[in-house]
Amino acid sequence: ALAQLFEAQKLDTIGHLTGGVAHDFNNLLMAVLGSLNLLKKRLPADERSERLVTNAIQAAERGTALTQRLLAFARRQELKPQAVDFLRLFENVEDLLAKAVGPRIEIRKSIPGDLAPLLVDSNQLELALLNLFVNARDALESGGAVTVAAAAEESRPTGLAGGNYIRISVSDDGEGMDETTVSRAAEPFFTTKGVGKGTGLGLSMVHGLAAQSGGSIQISSTRGKGTTVSLWLPVAETFVKAQPVVEPPAPEPLT
Numbered sequence: 001a002l003a004q005l006f007e008a009q010k011l012d013t014i015g016h017l018t019g020g021v022a023h024d025f026n027n028l029l030m031a032v033l034g035s036l037n038l039l040k041k042r043l044p045a046d047e048r049s050e051r052l053v054t055n056a057i058q059a060a061e062r063g064t065a066l067t068q069r070l071l072a073f074a075r076r077q078e079l080k081p082q083a084v085d086f087l088r089l090f091e092n093v094e095d096l097l098a099k100a101v102g103p104r105i106e107i108r109k110s111i112p113g114d115l116a117p118l119l120v121d122s123n124q125l126e127l128a129l130l131n132l133f134v135n136a137r138d139a140l141e142s143g144g145a146v147t148v149a150a151a152a153e154e155s156r157p158t159g160l161a162g163g164n165y166i167r168i169s170v171s172d173d174g175e176g177m178d179e180t181t182v183s184r185a186a187e188p189f190f191t192t193k194g195v196g197k198g199t200g201l202g203l204s205m206v207h208g209l210a211a212q213s214g215g216s217i218q219i220s221s222t223r224g225k226g227t228t229v230s231l232w233l234p235v236a237e238t239f240v241k242a243q244p245v246v247e248p249p250a251p252e253p254l255t
């Protein structure tokens with residue numbers, strides 16, 4: 001449990017560092033883009049020079065898109081937390097998620113209709129789901145199932161304050177991860193997918209969202225069996241009304 005806490009702190013530090021670097025990088029790229037655009041206008045109209053400058057502009061634009069994503073997860077973008085009905089949110093994006101994973105992957109869901117509302121930025125939560133579904137798809141080369149589950153949970157990872165949380169989990173029965181990969185999976189830029197395929201930013205975005213929302217994530221995975229990523233997010237009423245924090249009863253022993 002302590003190790004997990006250190007792990008979370010390490011990720012926060014990496015997040016802050018990355019955010020700072022991303023910010024500087026973004027400014028530099030903006031200057032590069034500005035100059036390139038001017039250069040393009042002044043160039044003599046020959047096809048080859050134009051193509052070279054256009055390539056450079058496109059590369060710089062890809063760079064700024066990447067730094068935007070970095071800044072988003074590194075907490076430099078304001079979140080707008082609101083009370084969110086998770087079942088409704090999920091139903092709104094279900095078609096999109098189904099398209100993202102493709103027809104060979106079945107989507108299963110276990111979301112109670114009377115779930116308490118979450119306090120979270122709904123757009124960012126949709127993005128987090130998309131990231132998790134894309135990862136599940138990549139782990140399910142030859143098809144399979146992704147399961148989304150949500151439930152009120154009394155037990156929660158160490159480090160979270162008292163209060164009520166909902167656990168949202170996305171599971172797949174795909175290739176899974178070895179231990180080293182699990183322990184590094186949420187680090188920014190950590191990817192096993194190879195150049196041009198993975199950015200290594202998906203899980204760090206999910207981690208950033210959970211942490212910034214006052215929650216937490218947990219990744220459990222077994223090589224050859226599958227992966228579950230769980231998000232603990234606060235229940236809206238607990239935090240909005242700022243009720244005195246009441247420790248929940250000890251979790252029921254598992255039977």
Ligand code: ADP
Binds near residue numbers: 174175177
């Ligand atoms: P990316 O998907 O761009 O590589 P992520 O941060 O989303 O970046 O994931 C980091 C790494 O964690 C992946 O490259 C992969 O090795 C591993 N990973 C994440 N999700 C899963 C999953 N559902 N199943 C197996 N491995 C996963």
